[in-house]
Amino acid sequence: xxxxMQNPRHLVRRRGQEARLRxxxxxxHSHVYWYRQLPEEGLKFMVYLQKENIIDESGMxxxxxxxxxxxxxxxxxxxxxxxRGDSAAYFCASSGQTNEKLFFGSGTQLSVL
Amino acid sequence: AQSVTQLGSHVSVSExxxxxxxxxxxxxxPPYLFWYVQYPNQGLQLLxxxxxxxxxxxxxxxxxxxxxxxxxxxxxxxPSAHMSDAxxxxxxxxxxxxxxxxxxxAGTRLFVKA
Numbered sequence: 295x296x297x298x299m300q301n302p303r304h305l306v307r308r309r310g311q312e313a314r315l316r317x318x319x320x321x322x323h324s325h326v327y328w329y330r331q332l333p334e335e336g337l338k339f340m341v342y343l344q345k346e347n348i349i350d351e352s353g354m355x356x357x358x359x360x361x362x363x364x365x366x367x368x369x370x371x372x373x374x375x376x377x378r379g380d381s382a383a384y385f386c387a388s389s390g391q392t393n394e395k396l397f398f399g400s401g402t403q404l405s406v407l
Numbered sequence: 408a409q410s411v412t413q414l415g416s417h418v419s420v421s422e423x424x425x426x427x428x429x430x431x432x433x434x435x436x437p438p439y440l441f442w443y444v445q446y447p448n449q450g451l452q453l454l455x456x457x458x459x460x461x462x463x464x465x466x467x468x469x470x471x472x473x474x475x476x477x478x479x480x481x482x483x484x485x486p487s488a489h490m491s492d493a494x495x496x497x498x499x500x501x502x503x504x505x506x507x508x509x510x511x512x513a514g515t516r517l518f519v520k521a
Contacts, residue, residue: 298450327508334416336497336513337451350508385450387509394439394458394501396509398450 296321299368300386300399308407313373313380315402319388326369327396328361331383343369373404381406409434409500413512421520426470426485428515430498433479439501440481441509442472446494454496457481468492493519 299318307313319326324345329337339353343363354361358376363369373380383403387396414429432438439458443451455466462474472483481498498512 329511334513337511339508339510342508353508387450395441395453395456396443396451398443398452400448400450 298386298388298397298399300384300402302402303400304403304405306405306407307376309377310375313376313404313406315371315373315384315386315404316368317371317386317388317399318368319386320390320397323388323390323397325389326363327387327389328369328371329385329387331385331401337385340371376404376406378406380404409438409502409510411440411498411500411510411512413498413515415515416513417516417518419518419520420488422490423487426483426488426492426517428483428496428498428517430472430481430483430512431479432481432498432500434500436503439503440472440474441499441501442466442470442481442483443497443499443511444494445497445514451497454483488517488519490519490521493517 301316326343328340331337341354341361342350358374360372383401385401386399389396410433412431441456442454444454445451454470455464457464457474465471470485495514495516497514499509501509
């Protein structure tokens with residue numbers, strides 16, 4: 295399966311811990327997008343990355359959240375000192391050079407206790 | 408900046424009835440518009456996209472959408488609903504003015520009654 299792979303599918307953290315969410319884009323894709331989905335709120339854009347570059351992070355909270363997409367390996371969304379309000383489904387999507395159609399992973403459901 | 412508004416967070420239809428999910432967009436440039444579908448516990452899948460080639464766009468599973476510039480609308484339709492169409496549907500616009508990110512509407516959950 296050469297689709298977008300996200301892991302873990304479910305992540306449980308206690309308040310104050312760190313959460314690391316991983317996303318491997320489709321083969322050949324160099325554009326990665328992270329979205330957060332809360333119930334009844336749709337998908338909210340967080341960050342758009344290309345290899346080794348953050349292109350648009352206008353949707354990222356100013357504190358505790360960071361993202362990277364290194365030259366080798368998956369893209370990582372990192373949330374430090376998690377709070378209950380961070381509980382949500384986090385989706386990663388990738389696209390090819392055209393930046394048109396997005397291919398989504400199955401998401402990571404983060405639960406903060 | 409581009410944005411999309413989906414009218415109706417929930418829509419319920421009977422099996423075999425017409426499906427109409429509404430989407431209005433705001434864009435200062437000719438838009439790229441999309442409809443995505445999300446089944447429970449899954450990521451989004453592309454249903455169809457508008458890229459200015461034709462105003463009536465046909466997608467997968469019998470869905471289609473019509474781009475109407477005068478109404479700034481891109482409503483999704485299907486002539487006859489099937490139980491398997493029950494899902495959440497998202498209208499989206501690609502923001503070409505600021506970084507090429509895709510902006511999603513809040514979603515419309517479609518219920519199909521037997």
